[in-house]
Amino acid sequence: MQKILVIYYTQTGQLKSALDNTLHPLKENNQIQIDYLEIKTKKAYPYPWSYIEFFDIFPETVHGVPCELEPIQLNKNENYDLIVIGYQPWFLSICVPINSFLQSEEAKSLLNNKPIVTIIACRNMWLGAQEKMKLQLKKLNAKLVGNITFVDRSANLISLITVLAFVLGGIKEKFMGIFPKYGVSDMDLKNNAPIFGNIILNNLQKNNFDGMQQLLIEKDAVIIKPNLMIMEGRGRALFPLYANYISKKGTQGSEKRRTRVRIFGIVLPTAIFILSPIITILSRIAPLLLYKKFEKEIHYYANIHLKDN
Template identity: 40%
Template sequence: MKCNVLVVYYSQSGQLKDIVDQTTYDLVQNQDINLTKYKIEMEEEFPFPWDFYSFFNAFPDSFLQKEKKIKPIPTEILNQEYDLILLYYQVWFLSPSIPINSFLKDKQTQQILENSKIITISGSRNMWFLAQEKIKKILKECQAKLVGNIALVDHTPNLVSAMTIVNWMFSGVKKRMFNLLPLPGISEKTIQESRRFGKIILNSIQNNNYSNLQENLIQSGAVEVKPFLVSVDTKGNRMFKVWSKIIDSKQGKQREKYLKFFYYYLILAIWIISPLVNLLYIIFYPFNYFKYKKQIKYFQGIE
């Protein structure tokens, strides 16, 4: 009897689609697996490349996890029972992207997710920790069972990746800034090597046993946790909560003005606050060693 696997994703630049193709390669080749790929489509698509206003205007809805209308999910997907769902997502403003959040909160989606086994696969700059917590909360509300998590990130230094990813989002062209900095996004090497995770997932499918899946994924390097970035993510979420509520309450010219204020805050946070947090992290690392060990274990897990 064939195993039915559903792949759900949303990709603008094509990077997440590349991750989908690599991590599902061995599943597609296996004749005992019936794999369906579903790309989320919005009623009103987001632009790519982004313009300044559209990009920052997406911040409040993204962080506050407000869903927008998606195009109807195909009937054949709604009528099929799936043995496993691979949920691919991006992180927008430290939260799950609006498209994936909209899919998860769509009424039609509930019947797909309920009692289903889920593996989450994220492709982000470097901070996915609290976004994953938000995904976990939604899945729990849907009575879905999270059995695995993979987090692919850009491994270039934090400040460098901040520059290169913004350049990519606004230009739509994946290129080296100043012909010097690394290419933006998750490296081709990382994406190509992610095929090994598909082999691990395939093994769990064939054995119908997911109890050791996450442990096997961790051992193969599927989830890297840096306590410094967890700290930045946590502090960023606190500030974003304040900013998102303020901006969400504004309209018209007032909203545009506060979006510009938020932009200047981000520059300050990335170039001044973040390095200070890193310095404090280094200074107090010996005193927080056991705390960081717990953080690593927790965020590598799926509980």
């Protein structure tokens, strides 16, 4: 009997659905036991979010400040053959609940020396969060062996509108009657996810995860678009500066930083709207001129090793 632990956080269930569809082939196998650990915060984050609460969590998310979690109920003596971590990026960083777990004492003992597969379900920007995940796993002496991502496949500006309607308005289906449904498509969940699950199953049965990410990449478990890669790069350079600027006025929930939070809430979507078309054009030209650089970067982000810098 082989044992898998699935650690995850989800607000609306999208991430859990990605996990269930991916792990379906493993669940069907009676030689595999799957345990779940749902990460729950002491104070639940709101859904839908109010405008202020949503943008107010930005500095702590970017800075990786942990929040309080509900006690972790798990048999500490269980020896898992594989650990799956399901998480969402928040503001190009690891979402606060999962990042808080990664900084806990329990994570130190559970993840030590274990092979890890990460499964992400999000809008479309996860590269920065996954870089932070690679670093956290390295600190925990865990070995990342695979990464699978599910994204909203709509154009960037469309999914910017639909994600805001989703997180701030609680509207998933056809916002204003014209926009597509927010989130990961049913086709990706039903058709592609089990293919990834079968790859994990084959490697788990051999107890050897070497080369698994390459097999996942060949089946499109990670798709990296140059325009989103450039856009994220800008965001990742600027976000810590703005997070510092807001934090200087106070901690999460503080009245004193409200004005700066409000400004960020206007500047961020506006900047994406202005920059997105420009970057899309740039991303068509730049790879022609800097082909080798782009190819190298895409290859790096699709893979599981962490560059030293």
